Amino acid sequence: MGYESIPGPMYYKGWYHLFYQYNPDAAVWGNITWGHSVSKDLINWLDLPFAMVPDHWYDINGVWTGSSTLLSNGSIVMIYTGSTNQSVQVQNVAFPANLSDPLLVDWVKYSGNPVLTPPPGIGVKDFRDPTTALQVSDKWQIVIGSRFNTTGIALVYETTDFLSYKLLDGLLHEVPTTGMWECVDFYPVSTTAANGLDTSVNGPGVKHVLKASLDDTKKDYYALGTYDSDTNTWTPDDPELDVGIGIRYDYGKYYASKTFYDQNKKRRILWSWIGETDSETADIKKGWSGVQGIPRVVTFDQKTKTNILQWPVQEVESLRHSSVEFDKIQVEAGSIIPLDVGTTTQLDITADLEIDAKAFEETTEADVIYNCSTSNGAAGRGALGPFGLLVLADESRSEQTAIYFYVAKGTDGHLKTFFCTDKSRSSKADDVGKEVYGSIVPVLGSEKLTMRILVDHSITEAFAQGGRTCITSRVYPTKAIDGAARLFLFNNATQTSVSVTSLKIWQMKSASIHPYPL
Missing domain, CATH: 2.60.120.560 (Exo-inulinase; domain 1)
Incomplete structure (x- = not known):
């Protein structure tokens, strides 16, 4: 099976992780489903039954990458990309069936799905992978990756209830020649402290990381910059180190990454899918394909001030x-x-x-x-x-x-x-x-x-x-x-x-x- 991560929040003193999986010898991606697992230490995991499977017209060709948002009242909303029966990429919403279940085994898809379809000018196969929501005043915003011709772009949508959305004017950011941006991530880092920050934090002493997985090259790039919540725009600190043309998270096999905030230990954690570099025949023979990398803590490099630092979570030391x-x-x-x-x-x-x-x-x-x-x-x-x-x-x-x-x-x-x-x-x-x-x-x-x-x-x-x-x-x-x-x-x-x-x-x-x- 192949795996790509959709990390969830810390929930009931444990870690909740969703991932999509598919059969590598399938002729189409319609076999994609969401598995999920739980852990108390990010290292040792228990596999749970499938969380979501492609069983509606709006996701029959695949339940794709999405993000979870933990709300202040303790509830969770999951926004994910579905591929419809016409292979159109749309955004859907799901909720836990029972919030009192510490394992969140069962999920319910919103009856009004899809909540978003590609806007005018955006290709039906170029609209995917919503981020964790950030709160601006009394509204929530999500970022979705896309492209105009060969220019990679990040669209911003606003919502109050996660069921109805408004496309904001302009773009969060764009970079010519970088192609389709998928698995976009957008989060703050502190320039003065070693701790991580909740996704909605902004203000003095904060930089924002904008990251995109480039579909054309299958590489993950990020850049540091400044987020203006009034204009809903992000500006890179150094245009020569912009998204897709500057710094990579990792210079090896590392793709479709996503961060989330650990509110208990006050750290931001990065996960990524590590694909194979052997043949598909070998993958089919061994019966699996792809692994998750070791979770990494992300912080701002206060010495160089031009990059982030990534370091294995402390919990991995429990295996020594x-x-x-x-x-x-x-x-x-x-x-x-x-x-x-x-x-x-x-x-x-x-x-x-x-x-x-x-x-x-x-x-x-x-x-x-x-x-x-x-x-x-x-x-x-x-x-x-x-x-x-x-x-x-x-x-x-x-x-x-x-x-x-x-x-x-x-x-x-x-x-x-x-x-x-x-x-x-x-x-x-x-x-x-x-x-x-x-x-x-x-x-x-x-x-x-x-x-x-x-x-x-x-x-x-x-x-x-x-x-x-x-x-x-x-x-x-x-x-x-x-x-x-x-x-x-x-x-x-x-x-x-x-x-x-x-x-x-x-x-x-x-x-x-x-x-x-x-």
């Missing part, structure tokens, strides 16, 4: 069960160091690294046009990189996934640091993606280079500099599995040694995910 720690390992240029840490298929790794200061001084210029995706990956050798870790590697390293830094230096002394994941040798299988992912990561002043890597059999999630740049990868090792998987430090630079000042590696237990015994 033993650790090994290393101090002051010197990794010379061109060397590889095996790490004896036992089983390495499920790990949580943190590492602090420093480049030899003398190498910086003696290197006048290095790789000023470097790019992770067009490079030779971990096999390429530059003066100041690459260096990092080889995960999910077998003893001979015929299979390995390299996660590393690469530093470029201009003649003016300016440094650019790249964070990359190289999958080119991740598997002996010939029907899997073997890309090199990555991008620049801001490194300020005398900061050490830091990374955290979560490894789980066939997926890695890597975070550089506290989550300024993130890379998620689906990998499919055939030899580096179970007890045959190994872990290595490596430094393929030509002119610098690397000092690993701190390296801690935790073994991780599997999360508990099983059907709820109803």
Whole structure:
């Protein structure tokens, strides 16, 4: 089954998660339904029966992505996109059948659905994925993704009862050449505190994140900006880093993401669907396709002031069960160091690294046009990189996934640091993606280079500099599995040694995910 997340709010001291699923070998998307599950810690989950299935003319071709809004009276409203019997994308509303049920097993679709149809000038297949509602004065507003020709746009609708809606004049925002915007998200972040903010918060000390999943490229972009609730417009801080042309949430396999606010711990949590990069034939054979990434906490980067930070929720640390720690390992240029840490298929790794200061001084210029995706990956050798870790590697390293830094230096002394994941040798299988992912990561002043890597059999999630740049990868090792998987430090630079000042590696237990015994 394939999965795409529709996170719900925290409810009755537990987490409620909806996701849509479909059969990957289905000829049409009419098999899409909403499954749902519950959790008390965002890590261990109980599967519940289907929440919604395509059983009305307004969603018979699929119950698609939507969002939940938790109202002040404790009730919940769900707005979702349905694909009609004429394949028109419309917006529908559903409510819990019984608010006293802590599991919210049953849902009732509004008898007056659909509540919204595509407005004039919008294509019938270009109108989807409503956001969580934000409250402006005594009204609620939702944002819906769309496009005009090749310009990605965000429409804003206003409501008081979630049953009738008014399309507001103008657009929240638009960016030419970015194509269809789907799974739009819009939320505030505090510029002065580390806590998250409720979706409706605005005012001094607040920036707003606008995010869109680009249908043309299947990548998630975001930008920071200012929201004017009087004109219902959002303006990016830096037009060169606008939605779809600037910063990505994640430079690997990461799509259709959505945030929600945890009112108990006062944090904003980001979830995403991690699709496969193997063949459809392989997916059908194994009987499932797609996973949810580890939930991440989103905060404003108060040091750079130009980006957000993403970090795994603290609850993931409950899966740690033993650790090994290393101090002051010197990794010379061109060397590889095996790490004896036992089983390495499920790990949580943190590492602090420093480049030899003398190498910086003696290197006048290095790789000023470097790019992770067009490079030779971990096999390429530059003066100041690459260096990092080889995960999910077998003893001979015929299979390995390299996660590393690469530093470029201009003649003016300016440094650019790249964070990359190289999958080119991740598997002996010939029907899997073997890309090199990555991008620049801001490194300020005398900061050490830091990374955290979560490894789980066939997926890695890597975070550089506290989550300024993130890379998620689906990998499919055939030899580096179970007890045959190994872990290595490596430094393929030509002119610098690397000092690993701190390296801690935790073994991780599997999360508990099983059907709820109803």
